[in-house]
Amino acid sequence: MKIFEIMESKDYENVILCHDKTSGLKAVIVIHDTTLGPALGGCRMWTYDSEEDAINDALRLARGMTYKNAAAGLNLGGGKTVVIGNPRKDKSEALFRSLGRYIESLKGRYITAEDVGTNLKDMEYIHYETKYVAGLAETSGDPSPFTAYGVFRGIQAACEEVFGTSDLKGLRIAIQGVGNVGYNLAKYLYGAGAKLIVTDIFEDNVKRVVEEVKAEYVKPDEIYGVECDIFAPCALGAIINDETIPQLKCKIVAGSANNQLKEERHGDILQEKGILYVPDYIINAGGVINVADELNPSGYNRDRAMRKVSMIFDTVRKVIQKSKEENIPTYVAADRVAEERIKTIAAVKDNYI
Ligand SMILES: NC(=O)c1ccc[n+]([C@@H]2O[C@H](COP(=O)([O-])OP(=O)(O)OC[C@H]3O[C@@H](n4cnc5c(N)ncnc54)[C@H](O)[C@@H]3O)[C@@H](O)[C@H]2O)c1
Numbered sequence: 001m002k003i004f005e006i007m008e009s010k011d012y013e014n015v016i017l018c019h020d021k022t023s024g025l026k027a028v029i030v031i032h033d034t035t036l037g038p039a040l041g042g043c044r045m046w047t048y049d050s051e052e053d054a055i056n057d058a059l060r061l062a063r064g065m066t067y068k069n070a071a072a073g074l075n076l077g078g079g080k081t082v083v084i085g086n087p088r089k090d091k092s093e094a095l096f097r098s099l100g101r102y103i104e105s106l107k108g109r110y111i112t113a114e115d116v117g118t119n120l121k122d123m124e125y126i127h128y129e130t131k132y133v134a135g136l137a138e139t140s141g142d143p144s145p146f147t148a149y150g151v152f153r154g155i156q157a158a159c160e161e162v163f164g165t166s167d168l169k170g171l172r173i174a175i176q177g178v179g180n181v182g183y184n185l186a187k188y189l190y191g192a193g194a195k196l197i198v199t200d201i202f203e204d205n206v207k208r209v210v211e212e213v214k215a216e217y218v219k220p221d222e223i224y225g226v227e228c229d230i231f232a233p234c235a236l237g238a239i240i241n242d243e244t245i246p247q248l249k250c251k252i253v254a255g256s257a258n259n260q261l262k263e264e265r266h267g268d269i270l271q272e273k274g275i276l277y278v279p280d281y282i283i284n285a286g287g288v289i290n291v292a293d294e295l296n297p298s299g300y301n302r303d304r305a306m307r308k309v310s311m312i313f314d315t316v317r318k319v320i321q322k323s324k325e326e327n328i329p330t331y332v333a334a335d336r337v338a339e340e341r342i343k344t345i346a347a348v349k350d351n352y353i
Contacts, residue, residue, distance in 0.1 A: 010059075012033075012062070013032065014029070014030065015029075015055065016030075016106075018098075020095075023095040023097075023098045025098045025099055026051075027084065027099055028058040028084075030058040030062035030082075031062065031078075032062040032065065032066045032078040033077045033078055034109060036069065036077050037076045038077060038110065039076070040069060040295075041061065041110075041112070042080065042113045043113065043122070043126075044117055044118065045084075045085055045087040045122075046082065046087070046116065047084075048082075051084070058080050058081065061080040065078030066338070067281060070338040071281070071341070073308075073311065073341075074292050081112055087118070095125075096122045100126035100127070100128060100130045101130070104129050104132065111133065113133065120136065123136055124137070134295065135294070140291050140302075142180070143286070143291060144180035146305065147184075147256050148184030148185040148187075148256070149184070149188060149306065150283060150284065150285055151232065151286070151312075152185060154278050155189070156192075156313055157312075157313045157320070158278050159230075160317070161276060161317070162252055163251075169192065170194070173196055173231075174197045175198045175232045177234040177236070178198050178205045178208070178209045179202075179235070182198070182234035185255075186209045186212075187212070187213060190213035190215075195216075196213055197218055198215040198217060199219065224244045230253075233253070233255035238260070238261075239257065240253065240260050240262060240267075242266075245270065248275060252277075254276075254277075254278035255283070256283070257284075260277075260280045264331065267330070267331040271329040276330065278316055278319075279319060279330055281334065282315055282316060282319055283316060285315075286309040289305065289309050293308065
């Protein structure tokens with residue numbers, strides 16, 4: 001692996017390999033870009049096939065956080081931690097405290113949080129060693145309702161573009177996955193008068209939405225072909241692909257799932273077919289906006305966090321506008337919005353005091 005070539009190609013700042021013999025810690029912390037502020041990004045624990053895979057994942061995810069945080073209007077850069085190990089077997093207090101010491105040694109250049117394979121308990125162990133950890137139980141709490149609210153606001157903005165109004169009354173919206181985010185999203189959409197069609201692989205999750213928001217149920221493989229105005233993927237990645245695109249009957253794809261496009265070209269195909277795709281990392285930023293509020297000097301404030309999440313409406317509008325002005329797919333426009341913010345803030349003149 002030619003690590004410096006990779007770092008140079010995408011302008012990475014740091015790749016830090018962390019090892020502790022006693023706890024068995026093997027972790028990679030990547031700081032991609034701190035132009036806007038300290039790098040914020042979660043800590044993932046996974047059984048990677050190789051050390052190279054783990055480093056590549058950390059690099060990819062850290063850069064993704066730079067874009068997500070920048071486009072969300074946060075004064076934060078992008079970073080990520082990857083812990084190599086089985087989250088069901090290899091966790092211990094010592095392992096996360098050891099990682100916490102490494103994070104502390106970065107003196108605030110990187111702030112961690114929960115991610116796939118880690119939980120609140122792990123974050124508490126990290127917190128024994130460093131204050132540079134966000135999303136603890138006693139502060140901003142479960143991010144899912146905030147993510148759902150951001151998706152709801154993003155859907156409203158997309159509807160304003162496609163249907164000329166942000167009023168969702170009477171629209172048919174198909175939700176794939178009614179877990180933490182999908183369930184909360186269903187409640188917002190139902191409250192706004194939308195008609196819901198849902199699917200999930202867990203019967204209990206389906207039962208809850210069918211009863212509470214009068215949703216219609218379809219089998220998991222039927223959701224793509226549902227006659228609807230909006231398809232909201234809230235379960236898996238890579239669901240916009242060569243097999244699913246021909247089935248879609250919607251005008252908008254907008255949901256919380258990460259990495260919805262299997263390949264970038266699938267974003268181009270959606271544009272060619274006249275389906276508005278709201279880029280995933282723009283519309284699902286509610287959780288990170290909420291957790292970032294903890295870093296406010298006056299401490300976390302739920303109302304302020306909700307107000308900021310609500311502004312995803314404006315960010316989605318900005319991305320759509322750019323896509324139209326520059327005649328580019330929305331996933332490209334999203335990256336440009338993020339890159340331009342970083343470039344502009346970096347160029348703001350420094351005054352001598
Ligand atoms: N939780 C957050 O704050 C947050 C933030 C940003 C992005 N996301 C992304 O949003 C998505 C949902 O997150 P979540 O926290 O609600 O997860 P979750 O695990 O609570 O919910 C996912 C749901 O999808 C269902 N599902 C899985 N495979 C399915 C399939 N093939 N067909 C239909 N349903 C299926 C699961 O049964 C589950 O109910 C994920 O892609 C996640 O990465 C979540």
